[in-house]
Amino acid sequence: MENKAQKQYRCKYCGKLFFKGDLVKGVVEVKCKNCKNFNVFEGGEGELVHVSEGA
Numbered sequence: 001m002e003n004k005a006q007k008q009y010r011c012k013y014c015g016k017l018f019f020k021g022d023l024v025k026g027v028v029e030v031k032c033k034n035c036k037n038f039n040v041f042e043g044g045e046g047e048l049v050h051v052s053e054g055a
């Protein structure tokens with residue numbers, strides 16, 4: 001089983017998961033379909049989590 005680090009980008013208002021990956025640079029604006037709020041993510045931001053494959 002391989003462990004790898006992964007970033008998860010969630011709505012800052014309701015916690016809904018938008019996407020996973022690593023945003024290195026640039027800015028992404030996402031409108032939450034759940035609570036209709038806009039979230040802006042900048043490169044380097046994000047919640048770093050460790051996931052276990054197959055878990």
Ligand SMILES: [Zn+2]
Pocket residue numbers: 011012013014015016032033034035036037
């Ligand atoms: Zn939301």
